């Protein structure tokens with residue numbers, strides 16, 4: 001075997017690292033342009049493969065560090081917290097001698113098929129997945145508990161829910177020590193419902209869309225996650241494939257939020273930052289029009305975005321070009337040595 005071949009293979013594999021964080025390389029432009037004409041199941045399967053192929057799950061500790069250092073860093077001393085505001089970067093005991101004010105919130109609750117409380121190991125990929133793991137004020141994380149997301153502030157007062165006399169429906173939701181920003185409200189338990197403030201509604205919808213295509217129970221230590229109107233717990237223990245799926249939602253509210261609160265610049269930056277750490281992207285942040293294709297929509301299913309069609313090289317082409325350039329350089333270098 002030529003001694004150059006291993007070098008070529010090494011360089012080719014190195015050059016693929018992080019290349020998939022370029023959306024133009026990640027989504028097959030021909031397929032994406034045509035996605036709206038395909039069935040939801042087929043597109044969902046395609047997105048499942050695109051989100052799992054490059055995903056290298058991190059540890060739960062590494063996830064904490066990455067949230068603080070880059071993904072949700074607000075500035076040198078503070079992190080952005082879901083449900084509004086910021087909190088000092090700290091470790092337990094390190095913040096003015098008090099317990100740390102923020103911890104990790106699972107937007108898809110651990111007890112609904114992503115964490116130890118649903119029978120998975122501590123290192124399970126869905127539990128440490130940074131697309132749906134965010135800093136939260138500790139008190140609000142506890143207050144939200146495992147409530148599903150819905151816009152309860154719009155519920156009519158005359159159906160016995162969220163009328164002025166029903167404690168717990170106020171906005172913002174408060175604990176003894178902490179309040180969310182206006183727009184945060186809660187109602188009911190088991191699991192009940194939680195309304196995040198407007199600036200996080202679209203992001204949360206897209207995070208849950210991602211979880212539902214990323215995890216279908218076909219890998220060890222995962223369950224089949226699906227979205228619906230009524231949350232339900234699937235079969236516990238072992239592989240999820242043959243078990244009932246875990247259902248979370250509420251899907252109709254998430255679809256409405258997705259339409260009403262389009263992707264913002266900070267979400268795109270967060271998507272890039274997560275990809276830099278775990279290697280995969282949230283396709284619903286990159287291509288919002290695919291949500292209607294996969295989950296059905298409110299309003300019209302927007303045309304698939306074809307703007308990146310034909311733009312740039314894909315990962316494999318870049319590897320080939322890099323590899324050939326290196327082979328050429330080694331060849332010239334060898335000739336040069338031959339003549340001196």
Ligand SMILES: *[C@@H]1O[C@H](CO)[C@@H](O)[C@H](O)[C@H]1NC(C)=O
Pocket residue numbers: 074075076077078086
């Ligand atoms: C970081 O942001 C927090 C919250 O907005 C602010 O109180 C603090 O002064 C900022 N610190 C720096 C170093 O900019």
Ligand SMILES: *[C@@H]1O[C@H](CO)[C@@H](O)[C@H](O)[C@H]1NC(C)=O
Pocket residue numbers: 216217218224225226241245
């Ligand atoms: C996951 O559950 C959904 C809803 O029941 C089902 O349509 C889908 O086929 C399941 N996926 C797998 C891989 O079993």
